[in-house]
Amino acid sequence: MSLQNGKNEKQVLDARMVERSLRRIAHQIVERNQGADGLLLVGIQTRGVNLAQRLVAMIADIEKTAVPTGKLDITLYRDDLRHNPVQPTVRSTDLPADITGRKVVLVDDVFYTGRTIRAALDALVDFGRPASIMLAVLIDRGHQELPIRADFTGSSITTRKDEDVIVRVREIDGADGVWIETPG
Amino acid sequence: MQFNRKHLLGLEELSSDEIRMILDTAVPFKEISERQIKKVPVLRGKTIVNLFFEPSTRTRISFEFAEKRLSADTVNVNVSTSSVSKGETLVDMARNLEAMKIDMVVIRHAASGAPAFLAQRIDSNVINAGDGWHEHPTQGLLDMLTIRDHFGKLDGLKVAIVGDVIHSRVARSNIWGLQKMGAQVGVCGPPTLVPASLKELGVKIYSRIEDVLSEVDVVNVLRIQLERMHSNMFPSLGEYNRLYGISTARLEAAGRDVLILHPGPMNRGVEIDSDVADGEHQVILEQVTNGVAVRMAVLFLLAGGKQAGAAEATEMRGE
Known part of the structure; x- marks a missing residue:
């Protein structure tokens, strides 16, 4: 356990465990969809985008098919803008021209209340009418507040509401891993 | 932030x-x-x-x-x-x-x-x-966004505002905004329409449009309003065009890539010639989108x- 900024950080997944979790999710996505045809992986900004790109590379390994990816920013669809004391940064959304008829897999790092995914569903339907929408997350930390569940989960961990789950990815943070941060 | x-x-x-x-x-x-x-x-x-x-x-x-x-x-x-x-x-x-x-x-x-x-x-x-x-202010911001899109930065750029500077709120917002973002701002136009006091703000005053075009990265061309001519601020639209109009000939003589902005609506043939308004230097419709x-x-x-x-x-x- 390490101490950063007066908070306790405990690592729950190391880089190899993250890699194995993603690889398992990639296999499950292929299995559930009987291949990779018609798939579109959409990462939710910010770290979901990196995870979606990793999954696409893994699916390419398994199926020898290139699956397209997109990125989605849900800031403008959030339900807490008026209650949030910190101004959220609006990031880019970039989806392939037409998502209609595709089997979309939303990818996010942490599944918590389900409100991010609710916003992402609203955003997606503004772009077209996918054949189906599935959800893949690296971590399910519990405390879901809406009737939304992940289809593919890397790890389920038990957390308290005052704890933070921190997912770091090598593309942004230099190394992969998952930590639980407890107020010190 | x-x-x-x-x-x-x-x-x-x-x-x-x-x-x-x-x-x-x-x-x-x-x-x-x-x-x-x-x-x-x-x-x-x-x-x-x-x-x-x-x-x-x-x-x-x-x-x-x-x-x-x-x-x-x-x-x-x-x-x-x-x-x-x-x-x-x-x-x-x-x-x-x-x-x-x-x-x-x-x-x-x-x-x-x-x-x-x-x-x-x-x-x-x-x-x-x-x-x-x-x-x-929103015009100043959209001008800056358009310039930044083109050069990838604002810091260190030279931008000139040409025309009726004294009556222009667009000029003022551009001057404040661009200077804060690290650009060097100049102005050019008939002396009756360019306040000399702008020097105190660190704005360079050009008397010849040729000097502007041979020095700056961006020219923001202001709309000339007819009523200014009627109040004797300058003699005629033709003379204004001859002295300050942005023409292909002038751009070619400068021999440089100069980005041309105009806040609209344009008086074609007065402050900007039609071939420039539709030419490769201008980003006028990008300004509208931005x-x-x-x-x-x-x-x-x-x-x-x-x-x-x-x-x-x-x-x-x-x-």
């Missing part, structure tokens, strides 16, 4: 960080206008009044698109100044609108300072859409801000 302002009255009072935040926020908003469904729900349920005391087509339409693409409900009020005695009537009108529960007012007025005057007297967010000879994105960014940031008063925001900046 947090955007703490309640109003957008001008660029003079903004910090470079605040300007950068508006420009950075405008970038992802551009994509929304490319979608089939050009709408996000972020201002759903907000009511915005576009209060225009001066005729305006493109600025009002641009604001209206920005508001509608953020799902706000909008009302346009066009008031002719001639029948209105300013001051009291302006406030009375705004208070009447507020009594109908509105959230934001976008105001254009012939009197410099009218938006600031209003902001002190009503609870809604106030956005200046051009006041007298004072400022037109205008909607910048206004969306401003509306979003003001609506989500902490609603601190101007004094508090200044205080926080000073820290």
Whole structure:
């Protein structure tokens, strides 16, 4: 356990465990969809985008098919803008021209209340009418507040509401891993 | 960073960080206008009044698109100044609108300072859409976004504003904004229309358009208004074109890549020749596209801000 900024950080997944979790999710996505045809992986900004790109590379390994990816920013669809004391940064959304008829897999790092995914569903339907929408997350930390569940989960961990789950990815943070941060 | 302002009255009072935040926020908003469904729900349920005391087509339409693409409900009020005695009537009108529960007012007025005057007297967010000879902040912002798109930066660029600088709120917002972002600003035009006092702000004054074109990276060409000729500010439109008009021949003689901006509406053959207005140097329609994105960014940031008063925001900046 390490101490950063007066908070306790405990690592729950190391880089190899993250890699194995993603690889398992990639296999499950292929299995559930009987291949990779018609798939579109959409990462939710910010770290979901990196995870979606990793999954696409893994699916390419398994199926020898290139699956397209997109990125989605849900800031403008959030339900807490008026209650949030910190101004959220609006990031880019970039989806392939037409998502209609595709089997979309939303990818996010942490599944918590389900409100991010609710916003992402609203955003997606503004772009077209996918054949189906599935959800893949690296971590399910519990405390879901809406009737939304992940289809593919890397790890389920038990957390308290005052704890933070921190997912770091090598593309942004230099190394992969998952930590639980407890107020010190 | 947090955007703490309640109003957008001008660029003079903004910090470079605040300007950068508006420009950075405008970038992802551009994509929304490319979608089939050009709408996000972020201002759903907000009511915005576009209060225009001066005729305006493109600025009002641009604001209206920005508001509608953020799902706000909008009302346009066009008031002719001639029948209105300013001051009291302006406030009375705004208070009447507020009594109908509105959230934001976008105001254009012939009197410099009218938006600031209003902001002190009503609870809604106030956005200046051009006041007298004072400022037109969203135009300044969209000009800066267009220049930044093209060069990838503003810092270190040389930008000249050409034309009727003295009567131009666009010029003033450009000067304040660009200087804060590290650009060097110059002006050029008939001496009757270029205030010499701009030197004190560190603005370079050019007397010949040829010198401008051989030195700067960007020329922002202002619209020449006919009534200025009638008040003897310059002799004739033909002479203005001969001395200051941006023509292909002049651009070719300069032999450099100069980016040409124009806030519109253009007088083709006066301040800008038709072949330049349609040519490869200009980014005039990109300015129009960026205008909607910048206004969306401003509306979003003001609506989500902490609603601190101007004094508090200044205080926080000073820290």
